[in-house]
Amino acid sequence: MRPLLDLLLPGDCGGCGVPGPPLCTDCETLLSAPARVYPLCCEAGPPVYALGRYHGQVRAALLAYKERGRRDLAAPLGSALGSALVRLQRELGPSSSGVWLVPVPSRRSAAARRGGQHIELLAQRAAAALASGGVAAAVAPALRVAPGVRDSVGLAVAARRANLAGRVTARRAGLPPAGTSVVLVDDVVTTGATVSACTAALLRTGIEVPAIVVIAAAGAHAPSYPSAGDTNHSVDPGTRGVRLWRERPRRTTVRESASLPVREEARKPWF
Numbered sequence: 359m360r361p362l363l364d365l366l367l368p369g370d371c372g373g374c375g376v377p378g379p380p381l382c383t384d385c386e387t388l389l390s391a392p393a394r395v396y397p398l399c400c401e402a403g404p405p406v407y408a409l410g411r412y413h414g415q416v417r418a419a420l421l422a423y424k425e426r427g428r429r430d431l432a433a434p435l436g437s438a439l440g441s442a443l444v445r446l447q448r449e450l451g452p453s454s455s456g457v458w459l460v461p462v463p464s465r466r467s468a469a470a471r472r473g474g475q476h477i478e479l480l481a482q483r484a485a486a487a488l489a490s491g492g493v494a495a496a497v498a499p500a501l502r503v504a505p506g507v508r509d510s511v512g513l514a515v516a517a518r519r520a521n522l523a524g525r526v527t528a529r530r531a532g533l534p535p536a537g538t539s540v541v542l543v544d545d546v547v548t549t550g551a552t553v554s555a556c557t558a559a560l561l562r563t564g565i566e567v568p569a570i571v572v573i574a575a576a577g578a579h580a581p582s583y584p585s586a587g588d589t590n591h592s593v594d595p596g597t598r599g600v601r602l603w604r605e606r607p608r609r610t611t612v613r614e615s616a617s618l619p620v621r622e623e624a625r626k627p628w629f
Contacts, residue, residue: 371385371415372419381431385419388411388415390409392409394407395547395575397554399518399554400553403554404542404567404569405569407446407569408571408572410574411575412546412576413576417574420573435480436484439483439484439573440486442571443493444487446569447493456496457488457493458495458538458539458541459496460540460556461477461544478497481497484543498534499532501528501559501560502526502527526556537564538566546573547572547574547576557570
């Protein structure tokens with residue numbers, strides 16, 4: 359049925375617009391190995407890694423997914439995120455441990471407008487990619503944004519921090535087991551105010567965050583990333599010695615052929 363639909367209603371790349379799959383090969387190469395970035399608000403927090411630069415085709419693909427209803431981009435973007443996590447784990451050396459992914463939540467109004475928590479869907483796709491690479495993985499929708507938070511677009515660093523202060527809280531029904539280390543995932547990091555607030559909320563519940571991984575970094579804090587026609591991309595040496603995974607998840611795992619299991623109570627809408 360899908361091949362017939364593709365024939366009748368051909369799609370195009372969410373990054374560059376050429377006819378074909380949701381994300382063409384050239385645009386996929388722009389999301390390469392995870393490189394460490396240095397957002398202003400994350401100086402004292404865990405290391406932050408990004409797959410690419412928030413520019414050009416990468417920016418277009420993320421906006422199409424996030425704001426224009428292109429949910430078909432969840433698979434390639436989530437897969438890229440999962441593959442990067444596997445690659446980063448290999449940089450740190452072989453490990454049989456698993457990983458819990460905690461998605462950064464959206465505001466209630468934004469999630470309602472977009473049809474749900476878009477980062478949670480990316481995390482599910484990433485967990486499936488991790489499973490295909492032999493890494494046990496699960497998603498913990500552990501955070502929510504309290505009412506009163508404004509859209510951060512256009513806000514200065516201090517205003518972004520104030521906007522989120524005390525307004526990112528733990529969602530008890532979605533927390534992973536006590537003592538578990540998690541990887542916080544998001545689509546874009548700019549100043550790092552959001553991921554910093556999320557990390558603080560998790561720490562208040564006793565959940566450690568050894569690393570933060572995002573699809574794209576915006577701003578001048580990013581190292582060199584590949585641009586169209588350039589596939590050279592190196593991993594920042596800062597990845598050495600950072601322990602991303604410490605324990606095997608004890609609640610749920612993902613198999614390559616199975617859809618991601620989530621707690622029953624976590625299936626209820628957040629908004």
